[in-house]
Amino acid sequence: MNTKNKPKVFFLPWDRHKELEKLIQDSSAVSGIQKNDYVAVKLHFGERGGDGHIKPEFMRPILKSIKNKKAKPFLTDTNTIYHGPRNNAIGHLEVAAEHGYSQNRMQVPIIIADGLLGDDYTNVDIDGNHFKSVKIATTIRKANRIIAASHFKGHLLAGFGGAIKNLGMGCGAKAGKFEMHCSVAPTVEVRNCVGCELCVPKCAQSALTVVSKKIQLDKNKCVGCGECVIACHTNALSITWSEGTKSVQERFVEYAKGAVKDTPCFYINFLNHISPNCDCMGMKEKPMLDDIGILASVDPVAIDQACYDLVVKKAGDVFLKAHPGIDGRIQLEYAEKLGMGSRDYELKNV
Numbered sequence: 021m022n023t024k025n026k027p028k029v030f031f032l033p034w035d036r037h038k039e040l041e042k043l044i045q046d047s048s049a050v051s052g053i054q055k056n057d058y059v060a061v062k063l064h065f066g067e068r069g070g071d072g073h074i075k076p077e078f079m080r081p082i083l084k085s086i087k088n089k090k091a092k093p094f095l096t097d098t099n100t101i102y103h104g105p106r107n108n109a110i111g112h113l114e115v116a117a118e119h120g121y122s123q124n125r126m127q128v129p130i131i132i133a134d135g136l137l138g139d140d141y142t143n144v145d146i147d148g149n150h151f152k153s154v155k156i157a158t159t160i161r162k163a164n165r166i167i168a169a170s171h172f173k174g175h176l177l178a179g180f181g182g183a184i185k186n187l188g189m190g191c192g193a194k195a196g197k198f199e200m201h202c203s204v205a206p207t208v209e210v211r212n213c214v215g216c217e218l219c220v221p222k223c224a225q226s227a228l229t230v231v232s233k234k235i236q237l238d239k240n241k242c243v244g245c246g247e248c249v250i251a252c253h254t255n256a257l258s259i260t261w262s263e264g265t266k267s268v269q270e271r272f273v274e275y276a277k278g279a280v281k282d283t284p285c286f287y288i289n290f291l292n293h294i295s296p297n298c299d300c301m302g303m304k305e306k307p308m309l310d311d312i313g314i315l316a317s318v319d320p321v322a323i324d325q326a327c328y329d330l331v332v333k334k335a336g337d338v339f340l341k342a343h344p345g346i347d348g349r350i351q352l353e354y355a356e357k358l359g360m361g362s363r364d365y366e367l368k369n370v
């Protein structure tokens with residue numbers, strides 16, 4: 021591919037992050053938006069107790085530029101399948117407001133895209149290898165355009181997560197999240213279990229019981245959400261099965277494809293506070309390296325590949341180090357194979 025045909029990824033170094041408006045302008049992030057378009061600005065509002073999510077001050081210039089087009093932006097995310105405040109729209113909106121994302125402070129509506137309980141979805145036909153159709157949150161499907169604002173960081177099941185994961189896992193309704201996860205049950209190392217039961221209430225499927233101070237997992241109930249792995253501090257529960265992560269990555273790529281089917285989407289990735297785990301963890305994690313910058317592109321594969329490359333160039337493959345055996349590049353290869361974009365790109369400094 022010559023440079024002319026490569027997708028462009030625009031790059032603003034972190035020491036100039038206050039020039040986000042210039043990045044939006046140079047990358048033509050909002051150029052296709054028409055008057056009265058409903059624009060879903062998809063992000064992760066952050067979990068209670070966490071601090072890695074994108075901060076409201078970064079969303080304001082994006083929203084302002086959409087409003088300047090006389091369109092109708094709203095901030096949106098979907099409910100979680102794990103037990104926690106964000107597994108319904110009321111708790112989700114409360115957490116969002118705690119993190120500064122209220123209508124009053126952002127001057128745009130905050131809408132939980134899959135409804136009160138996470139069951140409001142629209143089937144989108146994709147004819148994939150794992151799914152013939154995917155269950156995408158209805159509000160996102162009804163939008164005329166999507167701007168995906170993604171925090172690029174490590175991830176327990178996927179190695180790392182950026183634009184593709186934000187679209188795939190982040191736009192699926194609860195039933196969709198179940199079917200994306202359902203191939204990876206944790207590995208149980210019973211001798212490591214101390215019977216503390218910290219994992220048990222985390223399981224929304226009631227798949228875990230502690231009998232005689234040892235954990236028992238019902239694989240027929242488990243959907244592989246990984247919440248118990250996060251809760252367990254003795255390594256009695258772990259996910260190291262690379263075949264499982266391959267399947268999960270391919271599944272959320274297929275969901276990402278469905279989320280933007282027939283809907284123009286633009287991507288803005290925040291390569292800062294690059295923590296080992298995702299913002300669902302609800303805890304304060306030390307970043308693995310210094311902040312790098314903000315990227316923008318019309319190509320979800322190119323922007324995630326560029327983020328990964330910038331991280332590796334600066335600090336080596338910190339994602340593989342944090343999650344041995346979990347190769348996040350699988351999602352990029354698969355997304356490229358499905359025609360969602362190109363791993364070959366041109367990085368353009370802003």
Ligand code: SF4
Nearest residue numbers: 223242243245246248
């Ligand atoms: S047992 Fe399965 S469903 Fe339950 S928390 Fe663990 S991974 Fe999730």
Ligand code: SF4
Nearest residue numbers: 213214216217219252
């Ligand atoms: S959190 Fe870990 S150690 Fe505690 S009961 Fe669950 S599996 Fe056992």
